[in-house]
Amino acid sequence: MKMIMAIFSAALLMLVDEASAQTTYSVSVSVHASVRALSKEQVRQILKKASRILRKNSVSNGDADVACDVTFTLKGPIRTFGSANTPPIIMDEQQRDAVHEVDSDVADVDFHVKVVDEIQFCRPELTDPSFNGCAFPIESRSIIVVRPRRNFPDHILWAHEFGHLTGLGHRDSQCALMTSCSVAELKSVTRPRVNKQECSCLRGGPGFCQLPAAVRCPPQPVSCQ
Ligand SMILES: [Zn+2]
Numbered sequence: 001m002k003m004i005m006a007i008f009s010a011a012l013l014m015l016v017d018e019a020s021a022q023t024t025y026s027v028s029v030s031v032h033a034s035v036r037a038l039s040k041e042q043v044r045q046i047l048k049k050a051s052r053i054l055r056k057n058s059v060s061n062g063d064a065d066v067a068c069d070v071t072f073t074l075k076g077p078i079r080t081f082g083s084a085n086t087p088p089i090i091m092d093e094q095q096r097d098a099v100h101e102v103d104s105d106v107a108d109v110d111f112h113v114k115v116v117d118e119i120q121f122c123r124p125e126l127t128d129p130s131f132n133g134c135a136f137p138i139e140s141r142s143i144i145v146v147r148p149r150r151n152f153p154d155h156i157l158w159a160h161e162f163g164h165l166t167g168l169g170h171r172d173s174q175c176a177l178m179t180s181c182s183v184a185e186l187k188s189v190t191r192p193r194v195n196k197q198e199c200s201c202l203r204g205g206p207g208f209c210q211l212p213a214a215v216r217c218p219p220q221p222v223s224c225q
Contacts, residue, residue, distance in 0.1 A: 023203050025110040025162070026075040030103045032116045033082035035147045040078055046148065047072040049155035050162075054177075054202065056191050065191065068199035072162070075109050088117035090134070090144065096121055100140035111165055111206055112142040113158065119144060125214060132183060133157050135164035141206050153187045166201040167209030174217075175224035181217035189224045 029043050056067040082088070085098040099114050106112065122134035132152075133145040143161035148154040160183050170180035177192040179185065186192045194202065201209035 023069050024071040024073060025205065026073050026108070027111060027113055028076055028079070028103060028106045028109045029074060029113045029115065030079040030081050031147075032086070032088045032114070033080050034088040035115055035117055037080075038078055038115065038148065040074065042148065043074050043078060046155045046158055047074055050159040053155060053192060054159060054194060063196040065193050066196050066199045068194045068202055070199075070202050072158075076106065079103050079106075081114070090116060090119045090121055092121050093124070096134060096136075096144065097140075099144050100137075100142040102142075104140065104142060110141070111162065114142060114144045115147050116144055117147060119146060123214070133161040135161045138165050138167065138207065138211060141165060151187070153183060156183045156186050156192055159192075163198065163202060164211070165206045166204060167207060167211045168198055168201050169212040170215040171198075172215055172218060174222050179217075180215045186224070 027047065029038070031038050051071045054068045054070045061067045081099075081102045085095070086102055087095060090096050090099060096119075099116065102114055103112060119131040119134050120129065122131045123136050131146075133143060135143045143158070143165060145154070145157055145161060156177065160177055160179075163178050168178050171178045172180060173193065174181050174185055175189060175193050176198075177186075177194050178198060179192075
């Protein structure tokens with residue numbers, strides 16, 4: 001009887017585990033001293049919009065366009081950083097890694113966001129003159145993003161960079177959250193596409209999926225409506 005009870009409780013534990021699979025991620029945010037201060041409210045708004053755009057609240061919920069139940073929440077104060085090693089404009093690998101290292105000792109958060117002025121270096125194989133965000137190397141559990149701007153979809157940028165942290169690469173679709181083009185092009189898209197496999201990575205969390213090789217932005221623009 002004891003044996004049966006033990007097996008039963010193990011099965012029950014597994015069920016509980018499945019049901020409580022983590023889909024809410026807590027985030028620490030650190031802003032470079034040269035960037036205009038971001039209020040907690042501004043950060044909360046970005047995270048709220050990022051969560052909303054993933055959940056979609058839409059009638060369309062097929063395998064290629066999944067309503068993905070993921071929520072981001074701010075934890076702790078908005079911190080400030082800035083030193084000779086961590087300049088406002090990231091120009092090389094050392095500076096990128098130094099910024100990833102900032103506040104990496106903040107415990108009990110799932111990942112860290114660092115806000116800077118400009119990112120001119122992200123990965124050696126990417127030669128673009130500048131980037132809106134950089135999540136590499138993903139083991140740092142840190143995303144570097146450029147400061148929020150007027151008419152720029154910062155919430156999509158933050159969700160896209162989080163996607164990289166979970167192991168998602170780029171997809172050759174300009175309508176996808178993980179587009180290989182600038183996320184600025186998703187500004188007026190009400191539902192940046194997340195497919196079923198991408199959603200399982202987003203719900204699995206940082207490092208859950210295997211990061212593939214880089215995909216470049218194709219030259220022909222397409223309509224996403
Ligand atoms: Zn990307």
